[in-house]
Amino acid sequence: MRLAAGQVAVVTGAASGIGLAMARRFAAEGLKVVLADVEEAALEKAFTRLRDEGAEVLARTVDVGDRTAVLSLADAVYDTFGAVHVLCNNAGVGSGAEGRMWEHDPNDWKWAFSVNVWGVFHGIQAFVPRMIASGEPGHVVNTSSADGGIAPLPTASVYAVTKAAVVTMTESLYAHLKAEHARVGASVLFPGPHMLRTGLWESHRNRPGRYAKQRPRKTPYRSLDQWEAAMKEAGHEVAFTPVEEVAEHVVEGIRADRFWMLPPSEHSDRQIRARARSMLDRADPTYLESFVLD
Structure with a gap:
């Protein structure tokens, strides 16, 4: 898909991190940008930043886990700009789950699925039918993670499961769009290839009361x-990928109509090969043994 000035991009989770980087990158291409986020103060700051940089921008406070809120967002966008060409279902949270899977607080699962899975579906349902009906070129980008989307991360199983679901949802969306002969493409994004400095680690700050933990945490968030300091103390250097590089990867992927927005990574390639080999050999998932669960 060719990106052009005057087109409209909608980004959820746009107040910071990857979402804000994508929004700024689209604005640099001359697109009108819609920022959606649950965090009102950060959203206002992001809105002001893009506006001051010369972008035509619309901001809406939205909990993507609330279907009605996402449908209302779509109405506001079409009422304001009349079209959507790029949709980035990017909003995501960690879960804060502790212990073994069977010990997890059920609300950790409910909250993570509400945002990471239902939020993506709500975006698809609210925008994609109108994008198809317009007959104009369009593209949907759903944010997954290597931690689940490529191989399970047992130490963050709730998050990993939701991100695996995003991959399958996007594969299904791709097939449905092809069956409709739509001019709308679909991609699944794996941000990286290294760690990212985003607010995901502190996502509990936005946890709604309806998904409050039913029992207190045993350890502080x-x-x-703090995690980086602990890794360095243990002798492990941590590499970080700037969010601006992720945004550039997204723009390049949209232009190339690339389904797998997966940056080159020897680590990810090893995970993919090991998992595929385990399945083809009908063998136990020994590639998970590298994770220390104790």
Whole structure:
């Protein structure tokens, strides 16, 4: 798909991190940008930043886990701009789950699925039919993660399961769009190839009351800075990918109509090969043994 000035891009989770980087990158291409996020103060800051940079921008506070809110977002976008050409279902949260899977608080699962899975579906249902009906070229980008989308991360199983679901949902969307002969493409994004400095580690700050933990945490939440410090103390250097590089990868992927927005990575390639080999050999998933669960 050719990106052109005057087109419209909608980005959820757009107040910070990857979402804000994508929004700024689209604005640099001359697109009108719609910012959607649950965090009102950060959203206002992002809106002001893009507006001051010369972008034509619309901002809406939206909980993507609320279908009615996403449908209302779509109405507002079409009322304001009359079209959508790029949709990035990017909003995501960690779960804050502790212990073994059978010990997890059910609300950890409900909250993570509400945002990471239902949020993607709500975006698809609210925007894609209108994008198809317009007859104009369009593209949908759904954000997954290597931690689940490529291979399970047992130490973050709730998050991993939701991100695996995003991959399958996007594969299904791709097939449905092809069956409709739509001019709308679909991609699944794996941000990286390294760690990213985003607010995902502190996503509990936006956890709604309806998904509050039913029992208190046994340990305090750990920030990204604390985790990085612990890794360095253990002798492990951590590499980070700038969010601007992820946004550039997205723009390049849209232009190339590339389904797998997967940056080159020896680590990811090893995971993909190991998992595929395990399945083809009908063998136990020994590639998971590298994770220490104790």
